[in-house]
Amino acid sequence: MANYRNKGGVAVIELNNPPVNALSFEVRSGLMNALKRAHDDKDVKCIVIHGKGKNFSAGADIKEFGGTKQQKPWITDACRLADESSKPVVAAIAGTALGGGLEVALFCHYRIGTPSCRVGFPEVQIGVLPGAGGTQRLPRLIGVKHSIDMITSGRHVMAEEALKLGILDKIVTDDIIEEGIQFAKSVVGIDVGGRILRNRKVEDAGSKVFDDEISRVKKKYKGYIAPLFCLKAIQASMQLPYDAGMEQELKLFQQLVSSGQAKAQQYTFFAERISARWQLPSGANSQTASPLPVKTAGVIGAGTMGAGIALCLITSGIPTVLVEQDQKFLEKGVKTVEGDLRGSVALKKMTAEQANKAISVLKTSVNLEDLHDVDLVIEAVYENLALKKEIFAKLDKICKSKTILCTNTSSLDIDTIAEATKRRDKVVGTHFFAPAYIMKLQENVYGKDTSAETVATVMALGKRIRKVPVLVGTCDSFVANRMLHPYATEALFLVEEGASPYEVDQALEDFGMPMGMFRVSDLSGLDIGYKVRKEAAKRRGIELTSDTRFVNGERVCLLANVLVEKGRLGIKSGKGWYNYGSPGKREATPDPEVLDTIEEYCRKYDIKKRKISSQEILERMQLAMINEGFKILEEGIVSKPEDIDIIWIYGFGWPKYMGGPMFYANEMKLKNVYRKIRDFHQNYPFSIHWTPSKLLARLSETDLPISKWTSLINSNSKL
Numbered sequence: 001m002a003n004y005r006n007k008g009g010v011a012v013i014e015l016n017n018p019p020v021n022a023l024s025f026e027v028r029s030g031l032m033n034a035l036k037r038a039h040d041d042k043d044v045k046c047i048v049i050h051g052k053g054k055n056f057s058a059g060a061d062i063k064e065f066g067g068t069k070q071q072k073p074w075i076t077d078a079c080r081l082a083d084e085s086s087k088p089v090v091a092a093i094a095g096t097a098l099g100g101g102l103e104v105a106l107f108c109h110y111r112i113g114t115p116s117c118r119v120g121f122p123e124v125q126i127g128v129l130p131g132a133g134g135t136q137r138l139p140r141l142i143g144v145k146h147s148i149d150m151i152t153s154g155r156h157v158m159a160e161e162a163l164k165l166g167i168l169d170k171i172v173t174d175d176i177i178e179e180g181i182q183f184a185k186s187v188v189g190i191d192v193g194g195r196i197l198r199n200r201k202v203e204d205a206g207s208k209v210f211d212d213e214i215s216r217v218k219k220k221y222k223g224y225i226a227p228l229f230c231l232k233a234i235q236a237s238m239q240l241p242y243d244a245g246m247e248q249e250l251k252l253f254q255q256l257v258s259s260g261q262a263k264a265q266q267y268t269f270f271a272e273r274i275s276a277r278w279q280l281p282s283g284a285n286s287q288t289a290s291p292l293p294v295k296t297a298g299v300i301g302a303g304t305m306g307a308g309i310a311l312c313l314i315t316s317g318i319p320t321v322l323v324e325q326d327q328k329f330l331e332k333g334v335k336t337v338e339g340d341l342r343g344s345v346a347l348k349k350m351t352a353e354q355a356n357k358a359i360s361v362l363k364t365s366v367n368l369e370d371l372h373d374v375d376l377v378i379e380a381v382y383e384n385l386a387l388k389k390e391i392f393a394k395l396d397k398i399c400k401s402k403t404i405l406c407t408n409t410s411s412l413d414i415d416t417i418a419e420a421t422k423r424r425d426k427v428v429g430t431h432f433f434a435p436a437y438i439m440k441l442q443e444n445v446y447g448k449d450t451s452a453e454t455v456a457t458v459m460a461l462g463k464r465i466r467k468v469p470v471l472v473g474t475c476d477s478f479v480a481n482r483m484l485h486p487y488a489t490e491a492l493f494l495v496e497e498g499a500s501p502y503e504v505d506q507a508l509e510d511f512g513m514p515m516g517m518f519r520v521s522d523l524s525g526l527d528i529g530y531k532v533r534k535e536a537a538k539r540r541g542i543e544l545t546s547d548t549r550f551v552n553g554e555r556v557c558l559l560a561n562v563l564v565e566k567g568r569l570g571i572k573s574g575k576g577w578y579n580y581g582s583p584g585k586r587e588a589t590p591d592p593e594v595l596d597t598i599e600e601y602c603r604k605y606d607i608k609k610r611k612i613s614s615q616e617i618l619e620r621m622q623l624a625m626i627n628e629g630f631k632i633l634e635e636g637i638v639s640k641p642e643d644i645d646i647i648w649i650y651g652f653g654w655p656k657y658m659g660g661p662m663f664y665a666n667e668m669k670l671k672n673v674y675r676k677i678r679d680f681h682q683n684y685p686f687s688i689h690w691t692p693s694k695l696l697a698r699l700s701e702t703d704l705p706i707s708k709w710t711s712l713i714n715s716n717s718k719l
């Protein structure tokens with residue numbers, strides 16, 4: 001709703017729907033009624049609109065999209081009275097004015113804001129466009145070029161920049177409502193005609209600008225349709241009179257809002273927030289537990305991962321000690337950090353000042369003892385259980401009793417590592433993804449004794465260092481890599497059955513993955529997987545050779561080992577599944593030698609090859625991994641499907657417009673997913689990953705949407 005009061009001739013209208021004052025049906029109706037009242041009240045000389053609490057408004061209520069509450073009055077109906085009013089109307093902006101919130105402000109004649117306020121049109125991120133006049137009114141205020149930038153990127157614009165662009169008329173430092181009232185009083189008597197955006201003309205930027213922008217947007221936001229629709233709507237502002245442009249914008253908005261991409265992107269928006277609400281098996285959760293303060297941190301290991309993690313910490317202002325046992329490795333790590341900072345400055349992602357500030361809080365040491373006073377340590381040495389246990393035992397003695405000890409393991413048992421200490425409650429996994437400075441996912445892993453306070457601390461740390469933290473339980477390889485295993489295994493089986501690695505990658509990239517599986521393997525280094533496979537087999541008492549075809553009755557394909565043994569380690573050696581010309585180069589070209597190796601391998605084992613469609617490639621890789629996702633849910637390793645989707649989106653680049661693998665399964669209908677998995681299980685009985693999940697079997701008998709799956713898990717723990 002919206003509150004109304006008359007303060008000495010100033011109508012003060014408050015958008016009231018905390019925390020973000022989303023423009024629900026009630027708020028839109030309330031705003032319309034309040035504007036009518038102000039218009040009819042002869043005592044009122046001017047009008048101020050502000051938001052209750054910290055924010056102006058975060059825009060349309062996304063939960064209403066596609067539902068029955070998405071009904072008139074629209075934002076435009078509610079705001080028309082502001083546009084047409086002869087009394088000056090001022091938007092007083094604190095916090096955020098986003099999407100429809102900014103559109104409300106653009107219907108006002110003036111806009112003032114606090115120094116920390118932010119404005120923007122983030123609609124592209126939820127698969128729609130500014131449908132309440134934003135694409136028509138912003139170009140009339142700041143021109144076509146800046147409008148394209150703001151609307152297609154969805155970025156938030158800070159107060160200073162908003163002032164420079166002309167979105168804000170003034171930045172004010174006192175109480176925003178009082179400032180709004182004073183400002184409104186000061187403009188009473190000045191004709192508002194020139195301030196009404198609908199009356200302004202949009203400069204003709206020419207059609208070439210749009211042709212260039214279409215190419216740019218197609219490349220930058222590959223696969224996303226909303227940015228292209230935004231361009232069409234902005235172009236309409238240039239080509240059509242205001243009313244016709246508004247009609248065109250609404251038409252485009254309605255096409256988008258009912259699209260599958262919009263549904264998936266909005267699901268992703270809420271999934272990220274749902275996933276942030278964690279719960280431990282004990283019942284302790286994000287509402288009940290408080291994080292410990294992290295004023296200083298330590299990182300052990302200055303390799304690629306350690307250096308990347310240290311970079312995340314120092315660029316977030318956390319003084320960090322980077323420890324490496326060997327001075328030479330330490331120097332190499334520091335060079336990596338400095339190089340990445342220089343790169344960020346060159347790409348204008350940070351200023352030189354910010355980079356210098358970050359490096360000034362980095363300390364280095366070759367002595368673990370220098371971690372005695374830090375609040376949290378992240379160990380990032382190579383994946384070796386004995387070594388990690390040794391380090392944790394030492395840290396336990398060196399660090400203060402409150403220090404939290406994190407391990408950046410991607411697969412090892414947290415409880416075994418915790419046993420090396422006398423503070424098992426303070427030991428936790430923080431699994432970062434390479435490159436750690438770029439990839440957003442932080443997979444936090446709790447052990448059986450990890451306390452709620454420790455979990456709260458690493459979840460809060462993740463947010464602070466601009467990651468997306470997700471909490472998972474302990475199991476072999478945790479969630480991300482456990483699901484990756486059947487996905488990658490199927491890729492190899494597809495290759496031995498007749499698909500080329502390049503066809504596999506093409507199918508995945510056409511689906512929207514940023515890189516195919518084989519290109520990712522080349523990037524990570526084929527030798528890494530080789531070592532991990534050997535170590536894991538050794539732990540199980542198995543001797544692996546590239547001739548191994550079955551392990552304990554289960555089919556395996558060790559083609560990658562054959563490549564490693566031929567010196568093809570991936571990008572680092574200049575050749576892997578692809579050819580890169582020389583070591584370290586990134587441009588991948590298909591390599592006939594790889595195809596010959598595969599041919600030879602298949603001949604050796606008498607494997608019949610056949611033509612494999614891209615549909616089969618996608619189904620086999622994705623359904624194998626989705627089946628594993630249901631098993632993970634069934635075992636309670638994560639508490640909700642949204643956790644899995646967020647892991648795939650931020651850990652592996654699953655396209656947001658597909659909503660994550662579990663959402664994708666939901667859209668396919670679970671009975672179809674289950675049927676296909678059962679068929680694959682029949683056709684490939686020697687692959688354990690095709691054993692259908694019991695939870696999936698149960699869910700496929702119901703019509704429960706993804707938002708209700710956990711209710712079935714909770715109501716029936718014995719599946």
Ligand SMILES: CC/C=C\C/C=C/C(=O)SCCNC(=O)CCNC(=O)[C@H](O)C(C)(C)COP(=O)(O)OP(=O)(O)OC[C@H]1O[C@@H](n2cnc3c(N)ncnc32)[C@H](O)[C@@H]1OP(=O)(O)O
Pocket residue numbers: 019020022058059060061062063074075096098099100101122123126128129130131132253270273274
């Ligand atoms: C016919 C034409 C019709 C309409 C045209 C207009 C279209 C639009 O306006 S679409 C909406 C555009 N706006 C956005 O996309 C903004 C989305 N929100 C955010 O980016 C962030 O929430 C924030 C920056 C505004 C605040 O961030 P933060 O402080 O980190 O809080 P949370 O993100 O946790 O949000 C708190 C709480 O509010 C819910 N929420 C936020 N925005 C909306 C929204 N627009 N509609 C509905 N609900 C919203 C969010 O889910 C959180 O809820 P929970 O606490 O229950 O998780």
